[in-house]
Amino acid sequence: LPPGPTPLPFMGNTLAMLLEKPGYECFRRWTKQFGGVYTFWMGNIPYVIIGSYDLLKETFVRDGDTYKDKYPQPFNEKLRGGMYGIVESNGHMWSTHRRFALSTLRDFGLGKDLMQEKILIEVEDIFRKYDAQLGKEQDIQVVLNNAIANVINQTIFGYRFDETNQEEFERMRHLVEYQEKQFATVKVYVEAFVPTIGKFLPGKSLDQLLDDWRNSFYTFFDTQIENHRKKIDFDSEESQDYAEAYLKEQKKQEALGEFELFSNTQFSNTCLDLWLAGVSTTNTTVNWTICYVLNHPDVLQKMNEEFDQVVGSDRLVTMGDKNNLPYFNAVLNESQRCANIVPINLFHATTKDTVINGYPVKKGTGVIAQISTVMLDEKIFPEPYKFNPDRFIDENGKPIKIEQLIPFSIGKRQCPGEGLARMEIFLFLANFFNRYKISPSSKVFPNLDKKDNVGVFPKDLHAILNRRNC
Numbered sequence: 475l476p477p478g479p480t481p482l483p484f485m486g487n488t489l490a491m492l493l494e495k496p497g498y499e500c501f502r503r504w505t506k507q508f509g510g511v512y513t514f515w516m517g518n519i520p521y522v523i524i525g526s527y528d529l530l531k532e533t534f535v536r537d538g539d540t541y542k543d544k545y546p547q548p549f550n551e552k553l554r555g556g557m558y559g560i561v562e563s564n565g566h567m568w569s570t571h572r573r574f575a576l577s578t579l580r581d582f583g584l585g586k587d588l589m590q591e592k593i594l595i596e597v598e599d600i601f602r603k604y605d606a607q608l609g610k611e612q613d614i615q616v617v618l619n620n621a622i623a624n625v626i627n628q629t630i631f632g633y634r635f636d637e638t639n640q641e642e643f644e645r646m647r648h649l650v651e652y653q654e655k656q657f658a659t660v661k662v663y664v665e666a667f668v669p670t671i672g673k674f675l676p677g678k679s680l681d682q683l684l685d686d687w688r689n690s691f692y693t694f695f696d697t698q699i700e701n702h703r704k705k706i707d708f709d710s711e712e713s714q715d716y717a718e719a720y721l722k723e724q725k726k727q728e729a730l731g732e733f734e735l736f737s738n739t740q741f742s743n744t745c746l747d748l749w750l751a752g753v754s755t756t757n758t759t760v761n762w763t764i765c766y767v768l769n770h771p772d773v774l775q776k777m778n779e780e781f782d783q784v785v786g787s788d789r790l791v792t793m794g795d796k797n798n799l800p801y802f803n804a805v806l807n808e809s810q811r812c813a814n815i816v817p818i819n820l821f822h823a824t825t826k827d828t829v830i831n832g833y834p835v836k837k838g839t840g841v842i843a844q845i846s847t848v849m850l851d852e853k854i855f856p857e858p859y860k861f862n863p864d865r866f867i868d869e870n871g872k873p874i875k876i877e878q879l880i881p882f883s884i885g886k887r888q889c890p891g892e893g894l895a896r897m898e899i900f901l902f903l904a905n906f907f908n909r910y911k912i913s914p915s916s917k918v919f920p921n922l923d924k925k926d927n928v929g930v931f932p933k934d935l936h937a938i939l940n941r942r943n944c
């Protein structure tokens with residue numbers, strides 16, 4: 475294996491991630507010390523880390539099939555009942571369901587006006603809620619969170635969380651937060667990767683946490699799936715949502731004698747993936763962007779000037795405005811880069827014996843695309859910790875594309891929700907910033923500190939909103 479930091483007995487290099495929060499610092503340090511490829515030990519399992527963009531292209535992109543498997547993690551299999559879903563499955567199961575998710579998202583209007591229409595309904599709902607509290611201190615996150623959950627739930631199960639079912643939304647919000655907070659503690663982290671030591675640390679065990687959480691989440695999915703099963707019209711050509719499309723495909727497969735590929739277990743696990751991956755990441759990104767902008771009043775002012783010039787009123791901003799808002803797009807790019815919400819990225823495995831940068835690596839070895847190191851590479855992004863949207867704009871105000879900006883990862887597993895996430899981030903934030911004058915809360919200024927947990931979730935975000943254009 476390629477040389478890397480010296481592992482401790484039992485713990486490997488796990489402690490470095492915990493001591494140098496938010497988690498990506500040690501990888502940056504090791505990339506400087508060992509180069510773009512080195513070995514990192516999580517407990518007693520070695521992972522080859524690829525932390526340079528050129529090597530990621532050479533491996534994850536040009537030789538994508540070799541890097542497309544996931545490394546099986548016992549806690550994940552326990553949660554899911556095996557390697558099910560999209561995020562944690564491999565082989566034919568994975569490729570079939572990734573393709574199915576992508577084509578179903580396309581059928582529901584991704585890349586067309588239909589998805590934009592759905593998101594703009596949420597934007598108007600956000601306006602109604604914020605407008606009702608103008609001039610007062612309000613919780614910015616919860617309203618946006620509701621809207622982002624609505625987009626996903628509408629896509630998967632065909633309905634929104636409005637005033638008639640707020641309790642259900644609160645339950646789901648709590649479950650997503652539970653995952654972000656309870657699973658991001660040192661105890662859980664050590665227990666997941668070094669169970670021999672982690673189980674002796676004080677606090678609720680990983681098993682207990684997983685049980686509580688999985689039961690609540692899967693009960694929600696199973697109920698939705700059953701409701702769909704009761705009312706589905708198998709003869710209708712168009713499906714209203716992902717669940718309906720799945721049930722029709724399941725029936726088709728069963729008629730061909732195939733009962734495993736579109737099983738019920740696979741169904742609820744795919745729902746889990748789309749729900750969690752779709753809500754938590756987008757939400758975190760949107761909230762970090764607001765935090766970064768509020769901490770940089772000069773950026774807010776430049777953004778407002780651009781909105782005044784290009785939009786000039788409080789009409790809805792649409793995807794049609796995107797190309798005319800280069801500075802705002804630069805702010806979104808820079809926010810995704812600085813937020814850097816996936817400090818370690820997901821754990822892949824090689825599908826065959828291979829050679830990485832001259833080192834022979836056996837089939838089934840853990841391998842990680844270290845995207846956060848790439849996005850903090852000072853050769854590409856000078857002064858990498860400085861929030862500076864201007865790095866994405868040339869002297870004529872035209873956008874600069876920097877290919878090393880890879881928050882959605884790279885290769886065969888690159889995020890399939892990227893198109894949807896980009897559309898949501900643009901529409902929610904463009905409309906938010908264009909409509910409101912935002913004054914930070916008098917009590918808690920939006921905090922950019924990422925050192926609380928293992929993970930990079932933003933703190934509470936309260937602010938006072940007033941209209942800009944009236």
Ligand code: HEM
Pocket residue numbers: 560561562572747748751752753755756759815816819820843881882883884886887888889890891892894895
């Ligand atoms: C800002 C928002 C988002 C970010 C930053 C993000 C980032 C990522 C990253 C880094 C991965 C891991 C890729 C790898 O294994 O190398 C991933 C995978 C995934 N994401 Fe996203 N994501 C976002 C939004 C979404 C949305 C909206 C959805 C669903 C609609 C989604 C669904 C998934 C799924 C299903 C996978 C697993 C793909 C696979 O293993 O083939 N994500 N995402």
